[in-house]
Amino acid sequence: MKIATFNINGILARHDALLTWLDEAAPDVVCLQETKKIDAEFPRDAFERLGYTVELHGMKSFNGVAILSRLPLEDVSRRLPGDDGDEHTRWIEATVMGRRPVRVTSLYLPNGNPAPGPKYDFKLAWMERMRARVSVLLETEEPLVFCGDYNIIPQPEDAANPKDWLTDALFLPASRAAFQRITNLGLTDAFRVRNRSPGQYSYWDFQRGAWERNNGIRIDHHLLSAQAADLLIDAGIDKQVRGREKPSDHVPVWIELDA
DNA sequence: ATGGTAGCGGTGCTA
Numbered sequence: 001m002k003i004a005t006f007n008i009n010g011i012l013a014r015h016d017a018l019l020t021w022l023d024e025a026a027p028d029v030v031c032l033q034e035t036k037k038i039d040a041e042f043p044r045d046a047f048e049r050l051g052y053t054v055e056l057h058g059m060k061s062f063n064g065v066a067i068l069s070r071l072p073l074e075d076v077s078r079r080l081p082g083d084d085g086d087e088h089t090r091w092i093e094a095t096v097m098g099r100r101p102v103r104v105t106s107l108y109l110p111n112g113n114p115a116p117g118p119k120y121d122f123k124l125a126w127m128e129r130m131r132a133r134v135s136v137l138l139e140t141e142e143p144l145v146f147c148g149d150y151n152i153i154p155q156p157e158d159a160a161n162p163k164d165w166l167t168d169a170l171f172l173p174a175s176r177a178a179f180q181r182i183t184n185l186g187l188t189d190a191f192r193v194r195n196r197s198p199g200q201y202s203y204w205d206f207q208r209g210a211w212e213r214n215n216g217i218r219i220d221h222h223l224l225s226a227q228a229a230d231l232l233i234d235a236g237i238d239k240q241v242r243g244r245e246k247p248s249d250h251v252p253v254w255i256e257l258d259a
Numbered sequence: 260a261t262g263g264t265a266g267c268g269g270t271g272c273t274a
Contacts, residue, residue, distance in 0.1 A: 009274085010266045034274090036267060061267050062274095111274060119273095151274095205274090206264040249265075249274085 001071070001098040001259045002026070004238075005106065005147040005220055007033040007203075007250035011064075014248055015043055021241055022050060027254060028071050029096055031106030033149045035064030042066070057092040065092045065106045065148070072097040080107075082129035090126075100143060100259040102228065107148035112169030120169050123151070127178040134185055137225075143259060144225035146187070149250065151219055152179045154189065157198050158218040170219060187223040190255045194235040202237055203250045211242055220253045231257040 004027040008014040011032070022030070030052070035042060039056040047054055051070045057078040058064035067073065073094040080091035090108040095101050107130070112123030137144055153171045156162040165171035183189065191200075201216025210216065224232060233256040241251045 013266060034266090062272080113274075208263060246265095 001028050001096065001102060001257045002254055003029040003031070003096075003102075003104060003145055003147065003222070003257065004252045004254035005031040005033070005149070005222065006252040007108070007149040007220060007248060009034045009036075009248040009250065011035040011037050011042060013246065015046070017241070017244060017246060017248070019046055019050075021238065021252060022047075025238060025252065025254065028069065028098070029104055030068040031104065031147050032066040032068065033064070033106065033108040035066055036061055037064060055092060055094055057089045059087070059089045063089045063108055065090060065108050067092055067094050067104060067106050069094070069096055074101075080126065080129050081133055083125070086126075098259045100231070102143045102145055102257065102259050103137060103140070105144075105146045105148070107146060107150070109148065109150045109152065111151045112175065115167070115169040115172055123169060124174060124178055127182065131178075131182050131185065134182060134187070138185060141227060142225070143228035143231060143257070145222055145228050145255070145257075147220075147222040147253075149219060150179065150221050152176065152221075153217050153219060154179055154192075154221075158201075160199065160201065160215045160217070165217070170217065183223060186226055188226075188229040188232075190222040190224050190229070190232055190235045191218070191237070191253060194232070200237055200239075202253050204242060206249050220250055222253065222255045224255075228257065231259050233258055
C-alpha cells in the first residue's frame, strides 16, 4: 500500500499537475492539503475516472484536506476534536481497506506565524488537541498513519539554512517540543528512518529563488504507529515535481507499507 | 528592515 501526502496549494491550480503525478507515481492513497475549495466545488470527476474514491473536508479559499483512495475507505471522520469553535478544515481520517486495514489521517497543521501572537497560540493548542486524538487512536493498536503538512521542521538537518528559521513558528523550540510530545507517544517519522542522507526537503518557498538554490525545508511527514512502522518498506520524496510548470511550493512525499 | 511570489477571488488574507 503506497500512501502519499501532497500539499497542492489549490486544487484548481494544481488539477492537471496532480493528474500527471498520479499517473506516474500510482499511489493507492493520496492525502491532500490546502485544497482551498468547498466540497461541492472540488473537481472530483477526473480522479474518480482514475478509480479513486474522493473524501473531502474543505472550505472556501483556505485550508482544506482530502483523502483519495483506490482501495475502499471506511469510517470517514472529519474535524480534529477538542475545540467546537474551530472552523478550520485541517483534519480528515479514514480506514483504508488493504490486505490489512490502515487508519490514515490527512492533516494540515497551522502555520502559526507570526510568533508570538494569536496564530501561534492556535498552533500550539491545535498540536495539543492532535496529541490527545493520537493518544485515543493508539489505544486501538491498529496500524495508524498520520500524514500531511505539519508546518514543523523537526531538526536542524531538516532545513538547508536552519539559522533562517530560528524565530519562525515552524522551528521555534516550543513548536519542536510540541511535535516531540506527539512523537513521544510512540510514533515513527517514516522518512527519517528510511533516509539518512541530508539535504532532502519537501518545501521550497516561491520567493527568493529558494528552489534554484535548494533552500528547502522538510515539513511534510508521515508519522506511524508501531503497528504501521512494522509494515514500513520504503519512503521517498518526489522532488522532480517542484521543477515543473506551475508547481506547488510542496512536493509529494510517500511511503510503502506491506499492507 | 524590507520585499520578494503564489492562490483564491475579485480585496486582502494566508502562507
